Amino acid sequence: MYRNTYVEININNLQENVKNIKNYFNNYEYYFGVVKGNAYGHDIHIIDYLIKSGINYLAISSLEEALKVRKINKDIPILCLEPIDLEYLNICLENNITIVIHDYEYYKELIKKNIDKNLKVHLKIDSGMNRIGLKDKNHINEIYKELLNNDNIFLEGIFTHLATTGISDKYWDEQVSKFKYLIKDIDLNKIPIVHMARSIAFLDHPKIDICNGIRMGIAMYGYDPNPIERNDFKSKLKKIKAKIRIKKYNISPTVNKSPVELKPAFSLYSEIMQIKYVKKGEFVGYGAGYIAQEDIIIGTIPIGYDDGIFRKSKGRAVVINNKRYNLIGDIGMGMISVKIDDTVKLHDKVTLIGDGISLREVSAHNGTTIYESMCNIKNTVPRVFIKDNKTIKIQEY
Ligand SMILES: Cc1ncc(COP(=O)(O)O)c(C=O)c1O
Known part of the structure; x- marks a missing residue:
């Protein structure tokens, strides 16, 4: 370091954030640390400290990122949130990287491959973001049924990613309902991990009954993603409008402020x-x-x-x-x-x-x-x- 310009990462704060979140939201089994984007700019080497404080699964965006994690830690399960080209399936198998099935055709190609090791997969359901994911119930049911009887592909998880924050927001409720509807015919007892919530979702909403995993991103890094409370006229008007909306559409309640102390690192x-x-x-x-x-x-x-x-x-x-x-x-x-x-x-x-x-x-x-x-x-x-x-x-x- 020849120039006196640097980012300082406070490891104590990161670890306290994870511990505080885990203590408060203690009725989950799987605590994913979302470490894409070089751990949101904090540097991927923070993973050792996150794992020590209770993160038991990591989530990243690409195979490149997954391999960087694997170089640092040989054991932690890694979920690649975005699809990996099947050309690189062997690299995933060799490095114990969990892949996402986001599309029916992709799935069809996947099962044609000669997989001789156990491959862990999570089904990505599109509940309304319309970015990636399965949104045809018949396809979801077909994949589920087939994978239950597949010796080499292990359906370890099922998840979705919510497009909106859910703060006095009708669309959030609709997405939760849609996810539940799309996986209605699936026996969730046969799938070890069900996860939906990113930071704002688990901080602001009561636990979604079917989920046993949360994906921590911004909250783990010490930021409450809720908008800052203001008392000016515009904010007051916004609050009144939200109240009317909540009543009119029977929108589920939200906390609107992190109940956990979070410290930026x-x-x-x-x-x-x-x-x-x-x-x-x-x-x-x-x-x-x-x-x-x-x-x-x-x-x-x-x-x-x-x-x-x-x-x-x-x-x-x-x-x-x-x-x-x-x-x-x-x-x-x-x-x-x-x-x-x-x-x-x-x-x-x-x-x-x-x-x-x-x-x-x-x-x-x-x-x-x-x-x-x-x-x-x-x-x-x-x-x-x-x-x-x-x-x-x-x-x-
Ligand atoms: C699929 C998925 N889950 C979870 C997260 C974490 O989100 P947050 O940082 O808001 O907790 C992200 C981040 O972009 C994501 O893409």
């Missing part, structure tokens, strides 16, 4: 690389885009859009010595400028995401989600794991 730091004294009327940055209205002091920070700082970040705050300062001028590929004062010294630490400047605030400024903000910080930035206030790993790419 992801911080982004850099430093002041140079201090510039800029006279009134002088310019800062590309295109002479910023003109000093008075004599000012500028700090230059070694991070930019090549590291995943959105160009929209212009004007947003960073924190230096517990004080907020604003970015000015254009966001460069590898450098940005902050307007500081004379209390800031060369090499002072700059918090771009962390205490005093939350990921939620940064995302709101950039008009994006906390999911995208985390995933967007690139592999140009090393991940530093901190546990019990000590650095335990520096992951460079």
